[in-house]
Amino acid sequence: MANNAVTAKSRAVSGKLLTRDEYISLLHKSSVGAVTSFLKTRPLYAAAFTDIDENAVHRARAESLIERSVFDNYIRILKFHTGKKDGIMSFYIRRIETEQLIKAVTAIASGSQESFMFSFPEYVTDYICFDPIIVAEAKDLVTLSMVLAPTPYGKPLHKLLTDPEPDVNKIITTINVCYIQWAFAKIDEFAFGSSNALLKDFFLRKTDADNLLMCYRMKSAFKADADRIGELLIPYHKRLSRKQIDEALRTSDPVSVLREMFVTERVATARVSDIPEINVNVSEYRYFRHRLAVSANEVEALYSLMMLMKAESTNLFRIIEGIRYGLPPEETEKYLIV
């Protein structure tokens, strides 16, 4: 029953996602307030936006409410799950925890703890394993190491955080590895055979895309060498192996080769945009839309739904950003994941 309930609920929620026509309508809104008014009428966002004064709302607040809506919808569906609350079904909470920890590390390393606290989604405080205020009050990474000691991140990060010359990128990679390891351990507890492999594939698809994106950025923006980039790769892959990335990095024009790899079947099946990441995003969006339609497994269904909802929130951020900076709708539309 529970299995069917989460799957059915996930499919029902997916029916409330925004349509292409609605995106087009949003693209032509003239202000953040107009977008907010629109979202007030949408079932997935109405609860979070209901009390909002659209004349006073600003971009950061609107984005924060969109993220909150995604999280609230996830928690609402999770209530239909009768199994272990800290099992693989809590993947989305762990993911937010990972993202926030990475933000904290980056903020502490650059001495801008305020920015971390400023953007921290307060509604997740009760779900994650660290206190955001204590983390934000850490003056340096060594203090952070002490704060994180009682958490699952304490041991894996201790050495890196207490290093006199800490490597932030390596710390980020290690946090991501912690997340993958946690997910795989939970998947092994939950599923066997083909279902086990498929669920792990869900996580590895993101790892492949993240690795490629990191290589591309490190190479194009920082001209980092292959060895340095190799150190930062998450040591998990599905279709894009370490060897293939190495080969690409050692070519005469690695940026072009990497750029081309975004639209190979290894990472993206969609070739809809000149922007490499969009192709990956659209491929993932289509894949998970398909998985949600055919899946009978509750984790698959909920994971797929969350990927679709994340894509939708990304689209809304881009639309709001476009409106804020006065971009023409056609220009913003190029960045939408549909």
Next chain:
Amino acid sequence: MAIEKVSLAYIEGSLRKVNKTLKKCCESGCFHMNPPPDTSGTELAAKNLKDKGLYERMIKRAKALADNLGVKLDENAPFDEIEYNVGSDFKKYLDELDRQQAGVYEEQVRINSEIRSKSAIYHNLLGFSGFDADFAELLACKYLKPRFGRIPNGSIKKLDFYTEKTFFFYQFEKKENYTWCLYITTTAEANNIDFLFGGLGFERSALPDYLKGSTDEAARKLLSEMDEDLVKLGEADKKLKEIAAREGDKLSKVYAKLVSLNSSYELRANVTVFDNSFHFSGYVPTKDVKRFTEMINSVGDVTVNIRDVTADDKAPVMLKNNWLFRPFEMFVKMYGLPAANGMDPTPLVAITYMLLYGMMFGDLGQGLCIMILGIILTKVTKAGLAPIIARIGVSSSVFGILYGSVFGNEEIIQPFFRLPKIYELFGYTEAPHDVFKASNMFLILALIVGVCLILTTMIVNIIVSLRMGDLESGIFGANGICGFVFYGSLIVGLGGGIALGIELMTPAYIIGLIALPLLLIFFKEPILHALESRGIKPARTGKGSGVIDTGLKEKLAKMQEGKPAEKKSVGMFIIEGFIDLFEICLSYLSNTMSYLRIGGFVLSHAGLMLVFSIIADMFDGAGSVAVLVFGNIFVTGFEGFIVGIQVLRLEFYELFSRFFKGGGIPFKSVSINTKVQV
């Protein structure tokens, strides 16, 4: 099967009489107006009399005034006593009414707006309950900046991180998502702190600078001001109500007259003006021609020319049926109106619907209940289905007597299938105990009814098609003479052999009555071509062969204009012919079998009642009665509804598709109140 005969009326006269003539047309209640002829591309200096919308603005104004005064307008109100006839009269009246109410209404709007604004401030203030300093003093501070507002509950925890910043933070009322709060900072730090709180989702409350005293004092003062405003509002309302009581009735009548005049102006769009005279045409039921002509002639300086409708005219269709059949027109209209030169299938639908429903749902008790329900619904509501329910209730009761079924009980009345002559005819040696034992009899009877209905509709199709000159459908179609001979002969041949033991299927019978009609259907195209080449136009419309005319063929024909006719190879002709023939034979079989459902529903009705009867036997006294009552209500509602749908399906798919030629346009008599009467 009648369609009301109509005549075409051409009306022309002096342009100055056009309004009066149109008014008379509307009053006649029997005039269907034609759109104006297309004179573009001709040398005629004719133009259409456009609707000037003379009264539209005044109608809007009357509506606005009614809204202000709270008067409910009725466009059907009698307006005989309103003496205004020209626009200036109406304008003068509306101006005067506007003058009377304008000042009061504006005062009412202003007070309402003030109350709304004060109410919003009051509700904002309630959030700061407990604030005991003086608003005026705090807001007047030179070096301190107080900010009243609300902050998301989640952001309050974050403030612990900013303890070193220069601000004081006070919390007031906490609600589900927000906490009402005040933060005070210095003028120098105001920008930074405002930015910080803005980022945390703080929303400032609009508190005017005229507020004085603590929250409670300010709130009390606002309440007292709002009370005063409410008194003023009451006075304004009273004045408006007085005006409404004095003028409301007249305003409604003036509005009704304006609507009426405007609607006759809308009809002017159908009038053609030529050489200072007007021309328009329309259809009038032939029986009303004399009365209509007299009415129009009474206008003076106007002539009416009446002529009979020809096949080229696109005459509207008005169905004419007696009281028994009239409710079933609804089903016909649902399917589409018959062509003007076609035939009204309403009587056939009425008879077959009542017959089939009664056969499939025959129960004296339940039928009477349905009939009573239908009569009550007819009296209480205007639902088109209500009189049909009453009629099928009667039919159900009659068949209930035949089946010997009274609320599912088959012991009270002797059913027809227990009569010796009947059951012996169907090969039973003793009387069947119940419906289930007589199931073969019911299925055979269902097939006989089906065959009779199919043959009847074929005859109807032949008559209608030949009347319309459609030889393809009338003679060579699956529902034409050839189809009728083939199907009828096959049924008689097989039925005679099986039921009566008469061997009719001799070689001559098979060749002459079964193979020949099939061959004629197979070779219909070359035969029709040959007839066409000899000057006989077969008027092949494709109608009546189970195809609803959608006009697609005509469009395709237009598209094909100018293109050479497609030549069909002999091989293609044979393949297509065989496929057509196979489809026709298959449809005869499937359509005949479709009627088996009649017998099926007789059995299912008995089965359902048997179930409830068995359950009722499990209880004693009141329990048993309750089960039987519930069972009867359930079966009447559930099965009665399904049978209704199934019969409609038989009507539309098995009967209509054989003969119905649609495409008729409804007769709509123009009306003074813009309401169209069909």
